Amino acid sequence: MRVAARILPAGSALGLLARRVSNVKQPATTSTAAPLPDEQATRLLMQLLAIPGPSGGERKVVEFLRQQLGKAGVSSSELKTDDAQRRSALGGEVGNLVLRLPGTVRGPRRMLSAHLDTVPICVGTKPVKRGQRIEAADPQAGLGGDDRAGVAVLLSTALSILRNKLPHPPLTFLWTVQEEAGLHGARNVRLSALGKPQLAFNWDGNLANRLTIGATGGYRMQIQIRGIASHAGGHPEKGVSAIVIASLATADLVEHGWHGLIEKGRQRGTSNIGVIAGGVATNVVSDLVNIKAEARSHDPAFRKRIVREIERAYRRAVKKVRSSDRRRGEVDIQGHLDYESFLLSKDDPSVLAAAAAVEAAGSDVDFAIANGGLDANWLTAHGIPTVTLGCGQNEIHTAAEWLDLEEFHRARRIALHLATTTSNAK
Known part of the structure; x- marks a missing residue:
């Protein structure tokens, strides 16, 4: 991720490239689903941070996710990789990983996404937990919370649903490759594999209550x-x-x-x-x-x-x-x-749903526009308006990087709310 966010006041007019999804209303019911316990989620995060996976070399991360999801009962027909790496200028070991779950309740399909790769300074890092922070053991190494924290948010959400058989609308989990090298995974994603999601949320950033609804080109x-x-x-x-x-x-x-x-x-x-x-x-x-x-x-x-x-x-x-x-x-x-740049309106269904989830978690909503590129740029360009939320990242792409566990766990609660809250949509 390469983001410098500008916070917008709640009343700002946001009309450029406004996106709407027809026949979708703001969520009507509040999820009471319990997330994966913090200790278990932190352990998964630490494991993910330790897996080397630079842009184009994400195969080991994909294998870890397959293993964890397989233990939770996910079948091979529900979990697939696309061929994004074959169409990427970078090449690469593996394509985007996609998990599609049929809904147990009616509602529009929702997509949750995060990117698998890290910048080179993070490859081979050894994470250490110090209180409510995770840092790299080597002071010369990066941590890789960008975006393994987002990867862990999605994994935790999927495992919470699968293990507890939580009711949920149709869901797509998308773990993209090669974001750090030019958004190649999102750019070349096989859209037919996603199941036509009408709401989309991407985890990649700092504060869990910050909704990035636009980004530069x-x-x-x-x-x-x-x-x-x-x-x-x-x-x-x-x-x-x-x-x-x-x-x-x-x-x-x-x-x-x-x-x-x-x-x-x-x-x-x-x-x-x-x-x-x-x-x-x-x-x-x-x-x-x-x-x-x-x-x-x-x-x-x-x-x-x-x-x-x-x-x-x-x-x-x-x-x-x-x-x-x-x-x-x-x-x-x-x-x-x-x-290309994009800007969602505040009455876009994905924005409304994300704001409701943040408020349900007890936080005020901050809106932001990014001065860097996100997977959301290409997902929105593909016709899937996408809101990006934070998950505790700090000082990314540097040896000073650290992860805020309180924000990470807040992000998990917001994600689970978005994945399990039903809608008025018919």
């Missing part, structure tokens, strides 16, 4: 600058430095306000030149630089403008650098949409 760019090599001591004037071109372009973006936080009137966005690689030796004028960059904005039109400004800056820079015989370098720019 991201565009990724690969920029290649080709200069002209020459001996830096003998004939530097005969060369065209690709590094100089890259430097001029980046300085241009900074000078004109198109790098970092971008504010143009009422329009907002961000851009970043994140990776630069080039050069072979100090005595050679560099003839090749490869750059990776990104642009983000909640406004698709403004994001496209940011991309255009980045492209223009590099093309202007190419024209500014010439060799003694007046030759220039070249620039090639490629890019693709990583994920």
Whole structure:
């Protein structure tokens, strides 16, 4: 997950890309289902945190989930993996894991989701419990609560229902792969495997009462600058430095306000030149630089403008650098949409249901919009409006990461409420 949340006041107007599901009403009855005991859920979480599973390498996590769910009576026909990894640019060991349960009571199908993979700093971590916190034993390692905490929320919910034979509407549990590497699992999910859910909830974040109902869109760019090599001591004037071109372009973006936080009137966005690689030796004028960059904005039109400004800056820079015989370098720019922005209205059925579950857990609802990508971006784009809730994550993607167990257990209670509360829908 890559999220920086902006909290919205309860009365904010949220109209952009408002989503509604027909014939679905706010839940009418309150669930009294008891979740898995905290001690058991914490033990499952600790086991999940210890399993290595980077993006594209989630097979061991899937095997653990299959084992736990199989012990609870889940059949192979109810638990399957799709082929998302075959359609992912990353490849990978395994696809998304999907558990579909037929309802024991009438109601719209509900989907609960979380992602299986962690960032590399978390691979091989050894979690330790200190009071109401879980941390990595190694101070140089990450924990992986992003998103093993979400994985554990779903597993705990499914086990509570299965072991106690709790009444529930039709349910889909979706554990996605490759979220951290570009949302590939959610992007390539086999929709036919999900059972057409009408309500959807994703666990990936900090506070259990925080409902992330929108997120920015991201565009990724690969920029290649080709200069002209020459001996830096003998004939530097005969060369065209690709590094100089890259430097001029980046300085241009900074000078004109198109790098970092971008504010143009009422329009907002961000851009970043994140990776630069080039050069072979100090005595050679560099003839090749490869750059990776990104642009983000909640406004698709403004994001496209940011991309255009980045492209223009590099093309202007190419024209500014010439060799003694007046030759220039070249620039090639490629890019693709990583994920589109979305924003659900507060009267979207999934938002209403999530808010009711948070309130039933005794908490006030906080609404947020994320400045990073979530699986919910692609799920919503697929026609499944999805609300993201927190599950205790803190300081993610760093060696300082820790998990708040109180928030984790609160998230479990909210999830079980959402999975077992019936609706007025006919």
